[in-house]
Amino acid sequence: GGGEASHSTVDLPALIASCNPSVAIFDLDSTLWNGNCESFDAARVVAPGEASDTAGRTLRLFPEVSAVFEALSRAGVPIGIASASPAAATATRLLQGFRLDYGHAVVQPGSKSTHLKAIAAALKVDLRRALFFDDLPHNIRTADAVGVGAAVQVARSSGVTLDDVRRALRRCREEESSAG
Numbered sequence: 488g489g490g491e492a493s494h495s496t497v498d499l500p501a502l503i504a505s506c507n508p509s510v511a512i513f514d515l516d517s518t519l520w521n522g523n524c525e526s527f528d529a530a531r532v533v534a535p536g537e538a539s540d541t542a543g544r545t546l547r548l549f550p551e552v553s554a555v556f557e558a559l560s561r562a563g564v565p566i567g568i569a570s571a572s573p574a575a576a577t578a579t580r581l582l583q584g585f586r587l588d589y590g591h592a593v594v595q596p597g598s599k600s601t602h603l604k605a606i607a608a609a610l611k612v613d614l615r616r617a618l619f620f621d622d623l624p625h626n627i628r629t630a631d632a633v634g635v636g637a638a639v640q641v642a643r644s645s646g647v648t649l650d651d652v653r654r655a656l657r658r659c660r661e662e663e664s665s666a667g
């Protein structure tokens with residue numbers, strides 16, 4: 488069984504080390520934050536992980552996103568962003584405003600397979616050892632089809648969580664052991 492929430496990051500470094508992922512790639516909308524960034528082009532960051540626009544609408548990072556990015560960065564795992572959003576400038580501004588560090592982002596309409604391959608090429612990493620997180624089942628199937636090591640569908644209500652990362656790492660480790 489799992490430990491208490493206060494120990495939620497204890498096993499992550501060991502899991503990351505055992506899987507040694509080449510990159511962790513994240514979708515944006517409904518994965519890192521609770522909406523579509525293209526609807527927030529006029530928004531400005533008003534607090535850590537929160538942006539709002541003149542209409543009073545708010546776009547928030549999901550609760551565990553910062554911890555997820557921190558754990559991966561601390562372990563030296565490069566981070567990529569793969570989004571089919573047409574709002575690249577807004578997405579970049581929000582990512583920077585929310586202080587999320589990433590190595591390469593592909594934010595443009597199109598297929599996730601194109602995005603994933605472009606990120607792998609830009610970061611010079613092997614997709615077979617990549618972790619991928621998205622809220623849409625067809626994007627998970629696409630990632631599996633292009634050979635991503637472990638693709639995990641996140642809940643739209645919570646976005647990516649540390650448990651999602653653990654799930655991806657465990658799946659990645661199983662792939663390794665069955666392949667070896």
